Amino acid sequence: MDNYLQEGIAAAKAGDKPRAFDLLTRASATPATSEQAWLWLSSVVKDDEERLFCLNNVLRINPANVAAKRGADIFRQKGIFPAMPVYPEPQRKAPVQSFNPEPAAPQPAPFSFRYEDPEQTQASPVPVVPPKPQQSSYESDWKKQEVAGYYESAVMGLANKRSTKAMEKSLISRGASPEIAKAVVKEADDAVCKARREEYKKRMKRGFLWAVVGFIISCCTYQFADSLGGKFYVFYGAVIFGLIDLVIGFFGWLANL
Structure with a gap:
């Protein structure tokens, strides 16, 4: 579970906020990494209200966290109230479908009157089932x-x-x-x-x-x-x-x- 925290911190430093939000949210569900995950998550969200919400969660876990206490005090002095952070929806790319042409049916020899079953000569079309959107564990959490x-x-x-x-x-x-x-x-x-x-x-x-x-x-x-x-x-x-x-x-x- 430490990998979520480490990768989330790396993504936050790299400026990849959606990925950092994803990984840090997963890390916040683990008691061992929850405090640091919420602290780094406060640097990923976009609004001060959301940052105060993250810092309050840090102080709820560890009231002695100096960085969280200092940041939360600054926001409270400005009259800011905490608000639930909003998950940034990732941009979904259209699925790329590879084109696999069917092999051409062999041509019958001249003057060949052999009977062939149409069900055997014609390839049955494969139905394309669109993937069902699955809700990831971090979104449900x-x-x-x-x-x-x-x-x-x-x-x-x-x-x-x-x-x-x-x-x-x-x-x-x-x-x-x-x-x-x-x-x-x-x-x-x-x-x-x-x-x-x-x-x-x-x-x-x-x-x-x-x-x-x-x-x-x-x-x-x-x-x-x-x-x-x-x-x-x-x-x-x-x-x-x-x-x-x-x-x-x-x-x-x-x-x-």
Whole structure:
């Protein structure tokens, strides 16, 4: 797998960006070469938004990468937001078909009346089947990474209380089809709602425990004061805060069903 990285770096230095993009994308799928692949890939893409996306991936793998951190800081200071790099479509050449003339059928001898089967004398035409376009592994891996980038953006936007319609428009503006944008936003919305339900569930449990503990301690101090003549304490704060947390957690949990 190191060959992808080495050949990709060589192609990038030679200025062959489509080939470098191809090889470095393959190398980015391998953990051992992913960091350097993303770093070199940032020199191949054409826009600053795409470069920032590559540098963010480098920092996600190794936050201590000085070159990636310095470059990412410069782009962020300019107010640039990361965007998924676009794969440059290679120019396809028309397939060259070699001409193979069929050998001429032997001429019959003079005054020869031999019968020959036409199916044997005539060569059957060979059907030319056009090759089916095959999607290479790096293109499929790139599309998976592209959808993953859409998903991360949708989760971050919905977590910041942006509407699903706004997120769908945002993904479409970044190049996603309406069907993919709708599916990604729906999946991200389900994940965000699930996380919020868990948070409100924890808050509901915490409020319930506070209210119960405050009530139990109040009852115990009342029994102590009644039997031994001590002072009676009512833990209003624990009970009140517990009930507030319980109510907020319950309604928050219902709102995210």
